[in-house]
Amino acid sequence: MKGHAVSDKPKIKDLLDESACEHNATKKKACNTTTPGATSGGCAFEGAQISLFPYADAAHLVHGPLTCLSSSWETRATPTSYEGRDMTQMGFTTAVTTNDVIFGGEDKLYDGIVYVMEHYDPKAIFVYSTCVTAMIGDDIDVVCRHAEKKFNIPIVPVHAPGFVGGKNLGSRLGGEAVLKNLIGRKEPQGDVSHAINLIGDYNVTGDMWQYKPILDELGIRILSTLSGDGRIDEICTAHRAKLNVIVCAKSLVTFTRKMKERYGIPFVSVSFYGQRDTTNAIMAIAEGIGDPELIERTRKVLAREEQRLDEQLTPYRELFKGKKAVLNTGGNKSWSIASALQDLGIEVVATSVRKATEADKEKAREYLGENGVLMTNPGAEQAKMIDKFKADLLLAGGRSLYTAIKKGISFIDVNQEKKKSYGAYNGLLSLAEDVKNALENPVFRCVRKEVPWEK
Known part of the structure; x- marks a missing residue:
């Protein structure tokens, strides 16, 4: 590809120095960082893929050696209700070789994007740089911009080569890619007065579907999810939510902090494991939205659910x-x-x-x-x-x-x-x-x- 421009890559140092994390001020380094070359437990590339992979209507194209695809493809069971072709079951890679390292792999990347579009027609394509393609200097930003003009869908560059750190940092880099390239591209339909974004619930084994019926009963609309059972069109409207709900994933606190700064959306951090935390989480969501009628209705629904649960758990607790x-x-x-x-x-x-x-x-x-x-x-x-x-x-x-x-x-x-x-x-x-x-x-x-x- 010709016509290189100055890359708009996320600044790693800024992501590590997170003002929304109360521990950065008292520590010499950010929480859960990893020394490059010692990415035990997963690298940044894997973390970025984990955060973005559950978008079932998006293709995920790995620009790197074939082994990078196999290291993290389909690592979690993240079920989806998407009725079209489930892209989480597909693996795409440019399979960079020695020749590409010598002569550059940008043309191969563009050809890969064309192939995915012609054969799969996704709603968006996430393009991941890896250690090899980052070191040889392939400009995935230019390739993605060129392809986006041609196909008129989001082609999102994800700058998360494994050598920059561990999975936690990779998740933040995935959030940066979504924030820069997807958020605010579309306007939602319907009432958003009680709308929330779920951030960090990957819907592993369908966890999200356990509490969604209660939110539906309360009239709390899940506008978008990042990323369990996610949809590209929905995340493009996420800037109109009234509350961001971080579900057990502090790695995406940077994403929610920037959403608050740019769009004025407050955020709460909750857990949906266990009786106490589930009750506290749903109550925190209702209080975060701030509608007194919703808060009162939530108290009644939760009291009913807790009574039902206590009756069912009594024989187990005795045991x-x-x-x-x-x-x-x-x-x-x-x-x-x-x-x-x-x-x-x-x-x-x-x-x-x-x-x-x-x-x-x-x-x-x-x-x-x-x-x-x-x-x-x-x-x-x-x-x-x-x-x-x-x-x-x-x-x-x-x-x-x-x-x-x-x-x-x-x-x-x-x-x-x-x-x-x-x-x-x-x-x-x-x-x-x-x-x-x-x-x-x-x-x-x-x-x-x-x-x-x-x-």
Whole structure:
């Protein structure tokens, strides 16, 4: 491609120095940063894709080696209600080779965009730079602008090469791309007086659909989502919402802060895991919108839902009395799932904070109390915590199953690979049933038995 211009890339330093994060002022570096070259747990490219991938009507074109596509494609089960072709099930890459590194890959990128448009006709295309194409200097901004004029749909450059940092930073870079290239392109239809944007709920296993019916009943309109079950046309209207709701994803606080500065939209941060947090979240949304009638109606609906839930949870809470759990998961789940377990009457004795922000660590400490352990190296610590507290249950990712087997305790997979939603009130019932089944599972009872030659 010819006619290079000055690139309008996001400034990494500005994203790390986030004024909306109360910890930046007291720390020498931003929360959850990663040294380039040491991107354990995922790189910035992967974080950007995770944030943007659930837009089912957009194509995601990776400008880089083929391996970059395979490292993060379809990493989370983010179901969609989109009735057209689900682009989250498609992987697109320019498959950069040695020749492209030597001679430049911009023409190949443009040809890739043309191919996607001719064969798939998406509502938008996200074009991701990667370590290789960023280092050789391919100007994806110019290519995207040229393609956008030709096809008249958003062609969005995403500057998140893996070497700039970890997944948290990549999520912020994905938010920057949406803010610059999509927000404000269209006007919404219908009443937006009670409209909100959901920010940071990826709808993993359908979590968003657990609490959406309650919002619908209250007349609270979800104008757009960034990004679970998202639509390009909807996010283009997001500037008309009355409230931004951050759902357990502080990595996108920069996005919501800039939305407030540009469009005057306030934001609240909530969690929809567990009974208490779900009630508090829906109440915070109603109060954030500020309509007294809506607030009163919300109180009545929540009282009804809590009464129903308490009746259904009573037999589970009797069963779980005295049970102790160790939780080894990432980020905000370090406290949000802990809250849900406590709502079931289970004592959470330790939780992992290895991938948590400072805000997440504070919340975890608040929920677990002074005696709870915040594990910074869970791989080495979780077995010790099981022994120390005589835990009955380990909730973690699939790799920790072997720890539970060796220790002879029950296990539940709560990572993003899980197949069932634990979000909101109905999700808490699902979690209660899974905990019950895990505690009563005969497999774990067999594991506890001594083998014949050790008796």
